[in-house]
Amino acid sequence: MELQVTTLDGKADGSVTLKDEIFGLEVRQDILHRMVRYQQLKAMAGTHKVKHRSEIAYTSKKSIKQKGSGGARHGAKSAPQFRGGGRAFGPEPRSHAIDLPKKVRALALKHALSAKAKAGELVVVQNVATKEPKTAALLAKFGKLEWSNALIIDGAEVDKNFANAARNIPQIDVLPVQGINVADILRRHKLVLTKAALEALEARFA
Template sequence: MKVAVLDINGKDTGRKVELSKEVFGIEPNNHAVYLDVKQYLANQRQGTHKAKERAEITGSTRKIKKQKGTGTARAGSIKSGLFKGGGRMFGPRPRNYSFKLNKNLKRLARKSALTMKANDKAIVVIEDLNFEAPKTKNFTSVLKTLGLENKKSLFVLGETNNNVYLSSRNLKGTEVVKNSELSTYKILHANSVVLFEGSLEGIEANLSK
């Protein structure tokens, strides 16, 4: 698949790049995508939720009423979850929600996500750029020329570029990552995936293994 390379002004440079069929043209595996997204979201959970149970409540330990003859159910402690102010029964406890996935499956999921974006014509390739200083207005002008001003977009760098990254950090709905930081969730979450020309080699090298 050939894609035109755009310049910083959103105009066609007259050059085209070939997107690897092994990465951008496979048969998407929906289940692999589901598992990878599920793992990503699970890893974002802190798992610090906690409710006090019966043994952790401060309260009297005396038997609150006699065992028999009241006509109601027996009750031995005011800290029971049946009473107001008592402990919570089977409440949430701290836990780790993360789980592991096979590397090949994660690689397949990312290739599937990129293929879906390619099929939807949602992948844009632009020339590598650099800013003399980190300024949000510089990155905003790039979004305007690409028609992405009010859309969720993911920009993929070939290598670390602090000026470009810092220029985008304050913009809601826009994220800049290196090719090694690509995730299935981030690809699918964006309306458009913008690949800097220098990132293609790294993406194809990482996912063609």
């Protein structure tokens, strides 16, 4: 697949050939769904916690006589059936993470890249280096390029001026190529790759 390379100023700067084994796959929604679910569950804190009967600071005095009241034989007020008592079978801190084979995760990333390429939402830029960290100037460039909702992937290190200028722009995410992931790709309308990021991805899947 041939794709035109552009600059931040919107000028053409040659072209690149995308590898079909990375950007030309027939998209499988089931693999993408599995990967997004894997990421979301892994990101969950799992810190939900309630106090159980043994953790309640309440009187342990027997509330009523054992016999003769005509009611149930209740003990301490910290029992779950009483107001202010402990919770029965409540949530405990735990990990929500699920397992997903490494090969499936790698395949899901290829399918996400292929989905963007197939939809015409993949853009390749020469680089994103800027001279000054000016948000207003960068926002004007994004307006000309129609990048209102985009994930921008740079090389091993993101240009510092560009990152500082872009961090206050809503619906714009900037990541180094090591941080590229399926969930972030799918939640943004456009995927913007620098040539350095493209070369790194092709080397990763070689």
